[in-house]
Amino acid sequence: MSATKIRNMEEFAAISGISRPTVSKYFNDPNSVRKSTRERIEAALEQHDYRPNIYAINQNRRLTKNIGIVVPYLADPFFTEIARRIERLCIEASFRPILFSSHGEQALEIENLESLRSIKPAGVLLAPLGRASDRVVIEEFCADVPTVLFDSNIEKVGEAFVGSDNFSFVSQTVEYLTRTGEPPSFFEMRTPANPNANKRRLAYIQMMERLGFDPNIIKISGEGWAFEEIGRRGALKILEQGALPTNAVLCSNDRLAIGFLAACYELGIKVGREPDCTLRVASNDDHPFSRFTCPSLTTAAHDYEAVSNRSVETLLELIENGGRFATRTETLFPAKLVLRASA
Amino acid sequence: MSATKIRNMEEFAAISGISRPTVSKYFNDPNSVRKSTRERIEAALEQHDYRPNIYAINQNRRLTKNIGIVVPYLADPFFTEIARRIERLCIEASFRPILFSSHGEQALEIENLESLRSIKPAGVLLAPLGRASDRVVIEEFCADVPTVLFDSNIEKVGEAFVGSDNFSFVSQTVEYLTRTGEPPSFFEMRTPANPNANKRRLAYIQMMERLGFDPNIIKISGEGWAFEEIGRRGALKILEQGALPTNAVLCSNDRLAIGFLAACYELGIKVGREPDCTLRVASNDDHPFSRFTCPSLTTAAHDYEAVSNRSVETLLELIENGGRFATRTETLFPAKLVLRASA
DNA sequence: AACAAATTTTTACGCGCGTAAAATTTTGAG
């Protein structure tokens, strides 16, 4: 590329020998101009690498090419992984993804939505905080901005929801534990941050009853998003007072399970399916780190690919469709059981 | 707030009874207008909640209020943690942070820098990929955009660097291991992604020689950013063939150590300082998860707060200073040794 | 009360591009 620096589209149009409106048309859709014109523009582009001013572009457009992505807690590698996939898919669809994390705080979630409003995005993929969310704020946001919820549902809010089927998670882990040993207790936070936790508890109860066992739920205390530490402390307490009524435990999610396993290790309790083990621990999510726990964690895996693909597909469809769907759809993907050493 | 929707600053100015240029001045700096005027504007603001169009604002401004944050790999909770802190500090300084992850790929790092260019940020905090970075591209970027490097240094690039003092990390872990037992081997990737790894190796060699021991470096193969899996496979290989020459191991970073500990567990090797343990493992970083490994990981901790604070401080100073410093400074913060169960 | 300083208002222009409408050129079919 040459050293000549182009200030605006006017100059670039002059250099490439094409009128500015046609150049403008090219940048909005290269296929909307004649092939010979396109080639001339692209030749000039290689010489001078000009890019239209993004602020000027968006000022006069109803909908920008921005897609907002909001996750509740980016320090959770589950969300990092989903966000990574979603970002890539947006870029491939020639949109500009912008990532926000609410860091577990209601105030930040609200702030993120306000920031998004001012960016005038074509659409938003929102994984809400859950219990900590301000429902009214989110409703108002969704009324103004085409939004697809993912991971964590809020009933009737947003144009669609894409997530995982919690019943599929729990039914598989409960069934597996029961079939290969004894029925598990269910280990969870007393006041879960996320609605998925509630669905998992209900699924556990339903599965246990279906199999003819009494449900046994262990609720531990703790607030916030430091699930590992909450799980560890909760497990230490339960295990130290010998309050565990079963020899198998199903944790509501992998991050709690990571803490649970740490507690077992500290107390010298051997976890796994080997003969010398006294406890089996399974969980749900297939968190990126669950491969490296000690022992490695048996868990029901999210279909990361399906969830992220469908989320983006749905949003693009929504954008195509002018921002509204006739009916709100909820898409749930089943889990895949991943057998490792812990159960 | 009332239902009347304001389209632009003109309308809002009319409603609040103030001229548009004065309103504009208010939004750029509320303290630049008379108190009575400020109060009238803020009263109107509560009634009608108007926000200036962000694209129109930035079109005519030399420097926007945007701050770009680029990290090499957001799935690494170390970077998530740093990013979270930096974001917060930027918001407190009334800037708009925008987070990008290069996901370990050179192409994405370049793309991120291009995106940042088009956003015309006031400044950028960049943690480069390291070995995988295109030095020329980053140099050119830094020449155009006021940039502070953090975490991973590139010599002479950017207006300043803020990071951790690798020698401080390794000297403390080596000294501790040696003092309380035997000198460690050093466990690292053959071709590390990050220049910090090289500094840590050199520090290890230097410390060992200073203490009068022969350095012993174990280099394992593997590419990419899946450090845990690379560490696990490497450790399995070494341990299975009994090629470990010492009873203490210092891992270059915590993510490798997480894999190393997983391998030890799989092989039934007891790690720690208890009498029945045959191996001690320490590491560097204090990764957010190193608290939950089995056994919990003894490690040299980054001063997360100091690094993020100083990074933002330095960038704000740079912005104040018009985007250039007379001399390029490099600030390194020492590590704090965190003793846990693994060594 | 008078006056200089500080602040606000008025007026006016420009940023870089989207986009509509009319005029012109190019393309492709016959």
Next chain:
DNA sequence: CTCAAAATTTTACGCGCGTAAAAATTTGTT
């Protein structure tokens, strides 16, 4: 070569706000 269709160019205006300069007003001081 002719002509209609398609694509492009010309022309012109607007988006929402920053900002400069000059005029008018308010403020604080003596």
